[in-house]
Amino acid sequence: MFYDLRCGNERTLVVGGGPAGSACAWRLAAAGRPVILAEKENMPRRKVCGGILSSRAAAFLTGSGMVTAEEMDGLTLRTHLTISFWDRGEHLRTYTAPGRPVRIVPRAGFDAFLLERAASCGADVRTGCRVESFSDPRTAVTGSGERLRFTHLVGADGCVSMVRRLISGRRSRKTGMGLHYDIPMEDFPSPPVDLEVHFGRIPYGYIWVIPGRESVNLGAGALGSPASPSDIVKALGRFMEEKDLHAGDHELHGAPIPSLNLDRSLGKGKVYLAGDAAGTVDQVSGEGIGQALESGMMAADCISAGDRREEVLAAPGSCLESVRQSVFYRHLLHGRLTRGTAMRAIRDSEVFAEAYWDIISGNGSYSGIFLRVFS
Numbered sequence: 001m002f003y004d005l006r007c008g009n010e011r012t013l014v015v016g017g018g019p020a021g022s023a024c025a026w027r028l029a030a031a032g033r034p035v036i037l038a039e040k041e042n043m044p045r046r047k048v049c050g051g052i053l054s055s056r057a058a059a060f061l062t063g064s065g066m067v068t069a070e071e072m073d074g075l076t077l078r079t080h081l082t083i084s085f086w087d088r089g090e091h092l093r094t095y096t097a098p099g100r101p102v103r104i105v106p107r108a109g110f111d112a113f114l115l116e117r118a119a120s121c122g123a124d125v126r127t128g129c130r131v132e133s134f135s136d137p138r139t140a141v142t143g144s145g146e147r148l149r150f151t152h153l154v155g156a157d158g159c160v161s162m163v164r165r166l167i168s169g170r171r172s173r174k175t176g177m178g179l180h181y182d183i184p185m186e187d188f189p190s191p192p193v194d195l196e197v198h199f200g201r202i203p204y205g206y207i208w209v210i211p212g213r214e215s216v217n218l219g220a221g222a223l224g225s226p227a228s229p230s231d232i233v234k235a236l237g238r239f240m241e242e243k244d245l246h247a248g249d250h251e252l253h254g255a256p257i258p259s260l261n262l263d264r265s266l267g268k269g270k271v272y273l274a275g276d277a278a279g280t281v282d283q284v285s286g287e288g289i290g291q292a293l294e295s296g297m298m299a300a301d302c303i304s305a306g307d308r309r310e311e312v313l314a315a316p317g318s319c320l321e322s323v324r325q326s327v328f329y330r331h332l333l334h335g336r337l338t339r340g341t342a343m344r345a346i347r348d349s350e351v352f353a354e355a356y357w358d359i360i361s362g363n364g365s366y367s368g369i370f371l372r373v374f375s
């Protein structure tokens with residue numbers, strides 16, 4: 001077996017080839033460190049997602065060197081600058097941002113591209129390779145019975161992470177839920193042009209309308225909500241009826257979303273967590289791609305820094321800080337005592353609408369937004 005001499009006998013096993021795993025493997029490979037990535041699916045694989053990529057995430061990808069600006073544009077289906085806000089059917093406001101777009105990316109192709117980028121940089125990428133179990137603390141066993149030895153383990157294996165279960169000893173019960181339909185443009189009596197957010201239809205959640213190039217992603221998500229998946233499906237069904245759409249004509253896709261379970265130290269010891277496995281989803285917007293990329297590279301940087309987590313994770317302005325802050329703002333937006341004020345604020349003040357846009361487009365921190373809104 002070949003090991004890079006500069007790294008002694010070090011070898012990292014990354015479990016999962018979504019954005020978190022690919023970013024982590026790419027960063028390690030780019031630093032000349034031996035890394036193997038196991039992804040259980042063959043790529044491209046379907047991923048339940050709205051496909052929104054914030055400008056912060058796009059800038060992070062190009063700034064890190066993983067993707068060029070031209071490639072980023074090639075991966076983008078379309079961009080949006082305008083969003084309309086609704087509360088229980090009432091139109092609150094339409095806001096157009098001056099030049100801070102969000103992108104819509106096709107998740108299957110986007111994820112496959114990033115994984116390929118990690119492979120071309122030197123990561124040993126195995127697709128169709130499920131990590132089933134661990135025979136000892138340094139050996140993973142795959143579905144085909146192969147044993148993969150490692151010195152460092154990165155769990156980038158999504159919301160229902162087996163690696164997280166391994167280090168915490170229990171399955172995380174804190175998950176939210178997201179469901180969506182992909183509806184061809186021509187099925188809409190009047191096709192939507194801009195992003196739409198509909199509050200007040202699901203506790204601690206919202207319905208979204210995300211126009212892509214040829215279809216519209218119409219979905220709903222709830223984080224830390226008392227709403228069950230069937231409540232969300234019913235809310236979506238009612239919404240679609242109002243739009244003269246028939247839910248039964250379209251396929252429903254759903255997946256859990258991490259909720260209120262951020263692991264701020266990204267694992268422990270030589271076992272790291274990244275992306276959904278670490279609970280890095282923003283609790284206001286539900287954005288998780290950008291945070292998966294950032295936390296994946298942070299895990300890689302911790303390994304490269306000789307497991308000195310504190311140095312890497314304490315960096316100001318990290319996604320870990322903003323996910324932690326988002327928990328508070330989620331309560332302001334959806335809490336029983338504050339949601340009315342929040343809705344009126346969006347309706348009556350451009351500053352609040354702008355602040356919400358800054359959250360979904362990833363421009364600015366929660367603390368910066370707070371100062372702007374209350375100054």
Ligand SMILES: Cc1cc2nc3c(=O)[nH]c(=O)nc-3n(C[C@H](O)[C@H](O)[C@H](O)COP(=O)(O)OP(=O)(O)OC[C@H]3O[C@@H](n4cnc5c(N)ncnc54)[C@H](O)[C@@H]3O)c2cc1C
Nearest residue numbers: 016018019020040049050051052131158178275276288289
């Ligand atoms: C309905 C919905 C809509 C969303 N919309 C958006 C959006 O518009 N914008 C946004 O930024 N975020 C969105 N998110 C969140 C976003 O999809 C996730 O946060 C993001 O995919 C996290 O990336 P990840 O790499 O951590 O995990 P994943 O993308 O889930 O990747 C994990 C990978 O691990 C693999 N895996 C799992 N177990 C094993 C194993 N044992 N062995 C090998 N491989 C394994 C899986 O096959 C998978 O490919 C949405 C989520 C949902 C549910």
